[in-house]
Amino acid sequence: MLALQALHRLLMAAVTLFGVAVVVFVLLRVVPGDPVAMMIAPGASPEDVAALRARYGLDLSIPEQFLVWLGGVVTGDFGTSISLRRDVLELLSERLPATLELAVAALLVAMLVGGAVAVAGTLARRSVLGSAIDGFNGVMLAIPDFVWALALVLGLGVMVPLFPLTGRIDPTAADGFSSRFYLVESLLTLRFEVFADVASHMVMPTLALALPLAAIIARVLKASLVEAMGEDYILLARLKGMSETRLVLQEALRNAVGPTLALTGVQFTFLIGGTVIVERIFAYPGIGNMAIDAVINRDLPLIQGLVLMFGLLFILVNVAVDAAVAALNPRLRHG
Amino acid sequence: MADAGLDAAGARAAPRRRSRTGAALLAEPKVLVGGGFILLLVLVALFAPWIAPKDPLEQDLMLGTLPPVGFAGTEPGYLLGTDDLGRDVLSRIVFGARVALTVAFVAASLAALIGTVLGLAAGWFGGRVDAAISRLVEIWMAFPPVLLSILLVAILGAGLHSVIAAIVIIDWTRFCRVVRAETMAQARMDYVTAARTVGFPGFTILTREVLPNVAPVLLALVSLEMGIAVIVEAILSFVGLSVSSDTPTWGGMIAQGRQIVHHGWWVLAFPLLVLTLTVLAFNMLGDGLRRALDPVMRR
Numbered sequence: 001m002l003a004l005q006a007l008h009r010l011l012m013a014a015v016t017l018f019g020v021a022v023v024v025f026v027l028l029r030v031v032p033g034d035p036v037a038m039m040i041a042p043g044a045s046p047e048d049v050a051a052l053r054a055r056y057g058l059d060l061s062i063p064e065q066f067l068v069w070l071g072g073v074v075t076g077d078f079g080t081s082i083s084l085r086r087d088v089l090e091l092l093s094e095r096l097p098a099t100l101e102l103a104v105a106a107l108l109v110a111m112l113v114g115g116a117v118a119v120a121g122t123l124a125r126r127s128v129l130g131s132a133i134d135g136f137n138g139v140m141l142a143i144p145d146f147v148w149a150l151a152l153v154l155g156l157g158v159m160v161p162l163f164p165l166t167g168r169i170d171p172t173a174a175d176g177f178s179s180r181f182y183l184v185e186s187l188l189t190l191r192f193e194v195f196a197d198v199a200s201h202m203v204m205p206t207l208a209l210a211l212p213l214a215a216i217i218a219r220v221l222k223a224s225l226v227e228a229m230g231e232d233y234i235l236l237a238r239l240k241g242m243s244e245t246r247l248v249l250q251e252a253l254r255n256a257v258g259p260t261l262a263l264t265g266v267q268f269t270f271l272i273g274g275t276v277i278v279e280r281i282f283a284y285p286g287i288g289n290m291a292i293d294a295v296i297n298r299d300l301p302l303i304q305g306l307v308l309m310f311g312l313l314f315i316l317v318n319v320a321v322d323a324a325v326a327a328l329n330p331r332l333r334h335g
Numbered sequence: 336m337a338d339a340g341l342d343a344a345g346a347r348a349a350p351r352r353r354s355r356t357g358a359a360l361l362a363e364p365k366v367l368v369g370g371g372f373i374l375l376l377v378l379v380a381l382f383a384p385w386i387a388p389k390d391p392l393e394q395d396l397m398l399g400t401l402p403p404v405g406f407a408g409t410e411p412g413y414l415l416g417t418d419d420l421g422r423d424v425l426s427r428i429v430f431g432a433r434v435a436l437t438v439a440f441v442a443a444s445l446a447a448l449i450g451t452v453l454g455l456a457a458g459w460f461g462g463r464v465d466a467a468i469s470r471l472v473e474i475w476m477a478f479p480p481v482l483l484s485i486l487l488v489a490i491l492g493a494g495l496h497s498v499i500a501a502i503v504i505i506d507w508t509r510f511c512r513v514v515r516a517e518t519m520a521q522a523r524m525d526y527v528t529a530a531r532t533v534g535f536p537g538f539t540i541l542t543r544e545v546l547p548n549v550a551p552v553l554l555a556l557v558s559l560e561m562g563i564a565v566i567v568e569a570i571l572s573f574v575g576l577s578v579s580s581d582t583p584t585w586g587g588m589i590a591q592g593r594q595i596v597h598h599g600w601w602v603l604a605f606p607l608l609v610l611t612l613t614v615l616a617f618n619m620l621g622d623g624l625r626r627a628l629d630p631v632m633r634r
Contacts, residue, residue: 016474027490142618143611144566146573150589150607158600165596276481277570281593291482292574295489303486310482 006322013315017308024307025069028300029062056082056301069304078308079301083294088305092287096309097180098168099279099286103272105183105202106209110271111264113210114217121218122225122248134222140215145274149208149281156204163203166283170197205282209274213267220263224256231255258328265321269314356628365623369558372616380432387426388412391583395421400599416601418591424602427583428609434495434577434584435613438568439561442502447557449503450510455549457511458518459541468515472508480505484567488576495578498571502564513556517549551628555621562617569610585610 053059056079057068072079078088117137124130157165164170169182173194179185183202186195228234229252237251238244276288283289287306294302360366379386389412398421401413409416415424457468484501491497521527522545530540565585571577572586573593580587585606592603 019474024486027486138622139615142562142615144614146566146570147607147611147614150593150603151611153593153596154600154604154607158596270480273481276485277573280574288482292485295485296575298489307482307486 006319009322010315010319013318017311017315020311021070021304021308022066025066025304026062028298028303029065056080069301073308078305081294081299081302083297083299083302088301091290091302092305092309094180095285095287095290097182098284099272099275099288101181101183102202102205102209102279102284102286103268103275105206106213106271107264107268109206109210110213110217114214115221117214117218118221118225119248119253121222122229122252123244125222125226125229137215137218140211141219143212143215145208145212145271146277146281148211149205149278152204152208153281163200165204168198168201168285169194173197201284205278205284208278208281209271212274213264213271216267217260217264221256221260224259225252228252228256258325261328262321262325265317265324268317268321272310272313272317359627360624363623363627365619366627367623369616369619369621369623372612373620376432376613376616377436379429380436383429383433387423387429388414389423389426391422391426391430392581393422397421400595400602403601403605415605416599418588418602419595419599424588424605427588428585428606430583431585431588431606432609434572434582435565435568435610437495438499438502439564439617442499442506442564442567443557443560445499445503446506446560447510447553450507450512451514451549451553453507454511454514455518455541455546458515459522459537459545461519465515468511472511475505475508480567481570484571485574485576488571493576493579498568498577501571502567506560506563509560510553510556513552514549517552518545521545521548551625554628555625558617558621558624562614562621565610565613565617 050059057065060068069079076089078092080086081088081091084091117133121130121133121137124133153165156162174182177185182198183195186192186198225248229248231252234247234251237247242251275286276291278284279286279289280292287309290302291306291310293299294306395417398410398413398417400419401410401417401421402408403416403424404414406416413423413425415428417423418427453468457465483505487501487504488497491500527540527544530544535544568577568584569586569589572584573590575590577584577586588606589603589610592599592601592606596603
C-alpha cells in the first residue's frame with residue numbers, strides 16, 4: 001500500500017516535471033530576444049547567423065526543437081550552452097556538488113540550531129526567558145535569506161572580517177581533487193587545512209540559508225514539544241524522578257519530531273531555491289549562481305538543464321522526506 | 336420582503352460591529368507599531384521630493400564614498416554618506432521607498448485578487464473545479480520562487496511592470512490555498528445553510544456572507560505578501576532586472592553597496608536596514624491584523 005502510494009507520488013512528480021519542462025521550453029522560445037544575436041560579433045553576415053542558428057537547432061519549429069531536446073535528455077545529452085560554449089551536462093555536474101554541499105550543510109545547521117532553540121524554549125516555557133526566546137524567534141521568522149546573507153557580509157565579512165567574502169576555495173588549494181565535493185573529499189583524504197579553507201568559505205552562505213529555516217523548525221518543534229510535555233507518559237516519567245532536560249530530550253522529542261520533519265522537507269526545497277540568490281551574493285560557484293547568468297544571457301539549453309536539475313532535486317527531497325516520515329511513524333508503517 | 340428585513344437588521348448591527356473592530360485594531364500593539372511604520376513610509380514616499388535633502392540622481396565624483404555623520408571625512412549635509420558616484424544615500428533611500436511601496440501595494444493586491452477568486456471558486460464549487468485549480472497550484476509550487484521570478488522577468492523584460500507581473504504570477508497561489516481552505520470551512524457553517532434556506536442565490540452568499548468571514552485571514556495575508564513583494568523587488572533590483580538604474584531602488588543600492596563594501600559599507604548597510612525594518616513592519620501588521628480581526632483569537 002505504502003509502496004503503491006510512493007509510486008503514485010513519483011509518477012505525479014514526473015508528470016509535473018514534464019509539465020514544467022514544456023512550459024519553460026515554450027515560454028523561452030516565444031519571447032523576443034535572440035540568444036544568437038547576443039553571442040555573435042557585430043558585423044557578422046546573415047549566412048554566419050543562419051549557420052550558428054542551425055548549429056544550435058534554433059532554425060527548427062518549436063515542437064521539433066522540443067522533441068530534439070527531449071530525445072537528447074533521455075540519452076543524457078542536454079545540449080551545448082550558448083554563452084559558455086560547453087556541454088550542459090558537464091557544466092551541471094561541475095557546479096552541482098558545490099550547491100549540494102552548501103544546501104546539506106545549511107540543512108544540518110538549521111536542524112541543529114532550530115532544535116536547540118526549540119528545546120531551550122520548551123525547558124524555559126513558563127519563564128521570562130521562554131517568552132524572550134519566542135519573541136526573538138518571531139522576529140527571526142520574518143527575515144529572509146537574502147537579508148541574512150547581506151547582513152553577514154557586513155558583519156562577518158567587513159566589520160569583523162572572520163571569513164572570506166567570495167568563492168568556494170582558495171585557488172591555490174583547488175588542485176589535487178578527484179571530485180567536485182571539496183568539503184567531503186578534503187575531509188575523507190584528511191587534508192584538514194584544505195577542509196578548513198573550504199569550510200570557512202561556506203560559513204556565511206550556509207548561515208544565510210540555515211537561519212530562516214532554523215526559525216521555522218524552532219517554532220514548529222517547540223509547539224509539538226510543549227504539547228507532548230502535557231501527555232500522561234511524561235507525567236509518569238516525571239513522577240519516576242526523571243529530570244526535565246531528560247524528559248524533553250529522551251521522551252518528548254521522539255514523539256514530537258514527526259510534524260517538524262515533514263515540514264522541514266518542504267522547507268528544504270525552498271532552501272534549495274534560496275541558493276540562487278545566496279550563491280550570487282557570495283560569488284559561490286554553484287548551479288544557483290550559474291542560473292542567474294544563464295537567464296541574463298538567455299542561454300536556452302543551460303536554462304532548461306538547470307530547471308530540470310532543480311525540479312529533480314525537489315522531487316528527490318520530497319520522496320526522501322516521505323520515506324523518512326513513514327519510517328519514523330509506526331502508525332504509517334503498519335497501516 | 337425577507338431580504339429587506341434581513342438588510343435592516345444587518346444595517347442596525349453594522350456600526351456597533353465596526354466600532355468594536357476598530358477598537359480591537361487600536362488595542363493591538365503590533366497593528367500600531369507595524370502599521371505606524373508603514374504609514375510613515377507611505378508619507379515619506381509621497382513627499383519624497385520635499386523630504387530628501389538632495390537630488391537622488393545628482394552625481395559629484397568629488398564627493399564620492401563620503402562616510403555617514405560621525406565618521407572621519409564627512410561633508411555637512413550628507414547625513415548617511417554618499418555612494419561611489421557621490422550620490423546622497425539618504426535621498427536615494429527616501430526615493431527608493433516609492434518603488435518598494437508601489438510594488439508592495441500593486442503586486443500584493445493583484446495576487447490577492449486572483450488568488451481569492453480562484454480560491455473562492457475551488458472552495459465553493461469543489462469537485463472538478465477544485466481538482467483543476469488545486470492541481471494548477473501544485474504545479475506552480477513545484478518551482479523555486481526566486482528562479483521563477485528571475486526567469487519571468489528575463490522573459491518579460493526588465494522593468495517595474497515585469498517585476499509586479501512576476502510577483503503576481505508566482506504568489507497568487509499563497510492566497511488561493513488559504514482562501515480555498517477557509518471557504519471550504521465556511522461553506523459547512525450553519526449560517527450558509529440558513530442563507531440557502533432563505534433562498535439567497537449562491538453568488539450572493541459567496542460575496543456577502545462567506546467573503547466577509549474570509550476577509551480577516553485574507554487581510555493578514557495581504558500584509559505578509561507586501562513584505563515578500565518588497566524583498567522580491569530588492570532581489571530583482573540586486574540582480575539588475577528591476578527598474579532602470581537611474582531610478583533609485585533599495586535593491587539597486589544594496590547591489591552597488593555589495594560591490595564597494597570594503598570601502599563604503601554604508602551604501603549597503605542603510606538601505607538593508609530600511610528594507611529589513613519594512614519587511615518586519617509588514618509582518619507585524621499582518622500578525623496584528625490576524626489577532627485583532629479573528630474573533631476566536633481576540634477572546
